[in-house]
Amino acid sequence: MKKTLDCAIIGGGIAGLQAAIQLGRYKHNVLVIDSEKGRSTLCRSYHNILGYPDGISGVELRQKGKQHAESLGVEFLAAAATKVEKQSDSFHIYTEAGEFEAKRLLLATGIIDNIPPFPELYPCLGISVYLCPDCDGYEVKNKKTIVIGNGKVGANMALTLTYWTQELVYINHGGEAIDEEVQKKLDEHHIPVINKQIKKVEAEGSNLKGYTLEDGEFLEGDHSFIAFGGNIVKSELARQLGVQVMDNNHITVDGRTKMTNVENVWAAGDVVAHSEQVTIAMGDGSQAAIWIHKSLLNEK
Structure with missing residues (x-):
């Protein structure tokens, strides 16, 4: 197991990437763990994002976000997180590629759309x-x-x-x-x-x-x-930590800080209970990162 991370972000979609950029600018030691199967990998063109009047694909937006975050020292792991648990004052994240420890955890795991198999x-x-x-x-x-x-x-x-x-x-x-x-x-x-x-x-x-x-x-x-309905909300990791989850499986968070009911666990993006929009996911990711940074400062 590597050195304890300041923050692990599970999910490298739009919310996770925006949070990673913000935390990278705070000079924190951050790892983004992403299975690379999120819904933002599917959309060929988003049309309602500031600065892209002609649209931008989810793949291109993700690539730009990853490059931006990497330029700030953020690391990425292409793997699925299979289990998380809290041990003392840190979180242990288990993946196909090994185990990681982090002081803070951001869940940006998103949802899976119910698309017929054509x-x-x-x-x-x-x-x-x-x-x-x-x-x-x-x-x-x-x-x-x-x-x-x-x-x-x-x-x-x-x-x-x-x-x-x-x-x-x-x-x-x-x-x-x-x-x-x-x-x-x-x-x-x-x-x-x-x-x-x-x-x-x-x-x-x-x-x-x-x-x-x-x-x-x-x-x-x-x-x-x-x-078709029946979208899958990927909140199973949150449940493992005792995070409060609604009947529809979306995670509830503090409206200001985006922290869950479990201390030092945040959630952002489509997995949270709100309108599922790229622009909202960006704001969620930034807001969560700001409060993650504040919590790390208070600890120091």
Whole structure:
């Protein structure tokens, strides 16, 4: 085991990277442990970030963040953290690559989106296929948009998108029933519901072309939203430490400091209970880092 770290950050997505940059500027000894499988590795273009009016991919943003943090002395480990525990005044983090000890711990473990297993969807994410209406509803303004999803979750996504477009179709690929009240709202907005499974996603690179359904019907469309529900919130490491977790598995933190109920354990980004936005994750990461720094100063 190496020298005790000032802070270990588990998760090298947007929140973890922003925290790493801030802590690096404070000259702390920091290690970012990242499995490199987070949701920010999937998005081909974020459109709502200050300074990037034409969009930037999650991969590029991560690369820039990592390079920035490394220039400040932050180290990175490409591995999954499998276990964490508190021993005396430090935390022990167990990974595929060995064990590490840290005085402070930041959990930026994020969530995993429930995306149906069609490989053709992945190159389209953030360009012609979207997950978040707050991020990308604007991208379908006045455009025909196909929502694919399951039951009420997908139906509510379609209703949300009526703020931007009235040209909507909902493919209830998951097949769960839609309750009468929600169906009534869909009818009011003239949103047809297709209760069929998708056989194949038709796309050319990052450009969606449409969906071939189980009966052979082809539904043409070059913009789509995914809404199946059941996203996985990666808070299992938090639970190991006794961190307070909500019924929906998101971590609760102090609104000002971002520290959890467990002393010297912070959380930031999508794993925390708030809007899942890149810009919010950045702010979370910075705020957590500031208070981690303050706690380390007080200790000294």
